[in-house]
Amino acid sequence: MVLESINFHFWPYCNFKCKYCFARFESSNLKLSFNQCIKIINDISNAGIKKINFAGGEPSLSPFLGDLLKYSKNLGLITSIISNGTGITKNFLKEFSKSIDWIGLSIDSGLELTNFNLGRGNGNLVKKIIKRSVLIHKTGIKLKINTVVNRLNYQEDLSWLIKRIKPERWKVFQILEIKNQNHPYIANLLISNTEFENFLNRHLFLKPIAETNQMMIESYLMIDPYGRFYQNTNNSYIFSRPIFKVGIESALNEITYNPKKYIQRGGLYAW
Numbered sequence: 001m002v003l004e005s006i007n008f009h010f011w012p013y014c015n016f017k018c019k020y021c022f023a024r025f026e027s028s029n030l031k032l033s034f035n036q037c038i039k040i041i042n043d044i045s046n047a048g049i050k051k052i053n054f055a056g057g058e059p060s061l062s063p064f065l066g067d068l069l070k071y072s073k074n075l076g077l078i079t080s081i082i083s084n085g086t087g088i089t090k091n092f093l094k095e096f097s098k099s100i101d102w103i104g105l106s107i108d109s110g111l112e113l114t115n116f117n118l119g120r121g122n123g124n125l126v127k128k129i130i131k132r133s134v135l136i137h138k139t140g141i142k143l144k145i146n147t148v149v150n151r152l153n154y155q156e157d158l159s160w161l162i163k164r165i166k167p168e169r170w171k172v173f174q175i176l177e178i179k180n181q182n183h184p185y186i187a188n189l190l191i192s193n194t195e196f197e198n199f200l201n202r203h204l205f206l207k208p209i210a211e212t213n214q215m216m217i218e219s220y221l222m223i224d225p226y227g228r229f230y231q232n233t234n235n236s237y238i239f240s241r242p243i244f245k246v247g248i249e250s251a252l253n254e255i256t257y258n259p260k261k262y263i264q265r266g267g268l269y270a271w
Contacts, residue, residue: 003259005051005221005267006044007082010037010068012225014058016084017119019185020148022178022232023224025057031225034064036244040227041072043248049221051078051271053104057225060087066096073099078271080104082146084120085132097139101271104144104171105129105136109153110161118152118189126161133165143167147208149199150175150189156199162206169269172200172208176216179236209266219261221252231255 012025072079080102107129109115115125136143145167174196224230229240229251240254
């Protein structure tokens with residue numbers, strides 16, 4: 001089995017209210033402690049996993065994200081952050097840039113109003129992401145942009161924005177319905193496969209890394225803020241027991257993971 005990369009959603013809280021969010025963790029009244037995170041990171045490293053993506057919620061809201069990055073880097077892991085840009089400041093990058101290989105910033109539109117209507121920020125996201133991208137490029141950290149294609153942006157031309165930001169990778173996701181997460185909020189945001197393909201064809205010259213609904217299912221290794229593996233199976237999440245209680249191997253056996261789909265969706269690339 002290919003165990004190359006893992007998304008560690010260690011921090012459940014977020015300052016945005018994205019309508020289609022697949023990682024709401026709204027019922028979370030418990031988050032992992034720093035020591036529990038360290039134990040899980042050790043397990044990840046010992047299992048031979050090479051890359052760790054720190055996600056949330058919004059991971060940059062965590063007071064110990066930087067320490068987790070340093071610890072992971074010292075173990076030899078490739079480190080990444082998936083962020084809305086909130087805490088990716090000049091001071092943060094100055095202190096922790098040597099422990100970060102990749103930063104993924106999320107933006108769905110070049111229009112401030114569209115991002116706002118999707119729940120992404122307070123109407124100044126485009127300006128913020130452009131500024132953050134400049135800071136990231138100056139540090140030498142590799143930059144990825146994540147875009148979710150939905151009913152509000154599928155007809156938009158984002159080429160000017162992507163050319164302005166100049167990411168090493170642009171990942172484009174078809175909006176995905178998860179029954180126990182975003183189901184009540186996104187009925188009017190869903191798009192067809194054809195509409196998603198039209199968006200991709202419009203931006204083909206920018207070489208977006210595309211992920212359809214079907215490609216996303218069971219192709220990610222993800223850990224939630226309770227320290228459990230969780231997986232999208234039949235558009236609904238299933239969960240393992242906590243890794244720090246049963247170990248990574250036992251927990252992994254309690255979910256379904258398809259390494260072939262991981263490779264097919266471009267999960268392996270030059271880190």
